[in-house]
Amino acid sequence: MLELRKLCVGYGPIDVLKGISLSVPTGSCVCLIGANGAGKTTTLSAICGLVAASSGDILFEGQPIHCVAADVIVRRGVSLVPEGRRVVSNMSVEDNLLVGAYTRRDDKIGVDLESVYRRFGRLRERRKQFAGQMSGGEQQMLAIGRALMARPRLLLLDEPSMGLAPQIVNDIFRTIREINAAGTTVLLVEQNARKALSIASYGYVLESGRINSEGKAGDLLKSPQIVAAYLGGA
Ligand SMILES: Nc1ncnc2c1ncn2[C@@H]1O[C@H](COP(=O)(O)OP(=O)(O)O)[C@@H](O)[C@H]1O
Ligand SMILES: [Mg+2]
Structure with missing residues (x-):
């Protein structure tokens, strides 16, 4: 590949x-x-x-x-989970995830958001919170979820x-x-x-x-x- x-x-x-x-x-x-x-x-x-x-x-x-x-x-x-996670601290968890879909024009973004939330229950619970308020591990999950949003x-x-x-x-x-x-x-x-x-x-x-x-x-x-x-x- x-x-x-x-x-x-x-x-x-x-x-x-x-x-x-x-x-x-x-x-x-x-x-x-x-x-x-x-x-x-x-x-x-x-x-x-x-x-x-x-x-x-x-x-x-x-x-x-x-x-x-x-x-x-x-x-x-090709999607990257960068070193140091690089989540946007003063944006919500959900908006950080949606950033990962910025190159997409299809109508499956909502479906993929749901599948990221199924994989990371923590992110669903905290979807309205600022990313910067999350622990390091949660931010790493967020960075992975964001990368997955690009399919x-x-x-x-x-x-x-x-x-x-x-x-x-x-x-x-x-x-x-x-x-x-x-x-x-x-x-x-x-x-x-x-x-x-x-x-x-x-x-x-x-x-x-x-x-x-x-x-x-x-x-x-x-x-x-x-x-x-x-x-x-x-
Ligand atoms: N933007 C940059 N400008 C100049 N040198 C850089 C830059 N980024 C990395 N380097 C240098 O390139 C080398 C390799 O860095 P890097 O790829 O970050 O290594 P690693 O990820 O394995 O720690 C290091 O010597 C680093 O100082
Ligand atoms: Mg490095």
């Missing part, structure tokens, strides 16, 4: 991604793990058309999308576990697994490598803008180098 080929991205003269290649098959959950500053967010920004690639290809369903405007990429079926076929998540208590992290990861099981392809970016590899089928490890290893999630979880570098040596 998604393929990156030798993708290079820089900010001004600084190269951040130095030729990364990865692929996300339709229906899969693939994770991209790596330390702070490795280039994970830059990778997702490039896929969404928020930063330009200096070379290489980004193919979505076989079509190049590296010169396509960000809103068109959303309309084609994505490919959902990109940038560090959904960041700053959340372990129990909430478990809830969020269970939700991601359910969304994937219901048919949405997922590319998950995480510093929490153990958690990410526990729900993904395949993983890539990004180090200083290069993919330095990849493999089936179960194999990466057992790899001595990965354990030492990313899984706390445990």
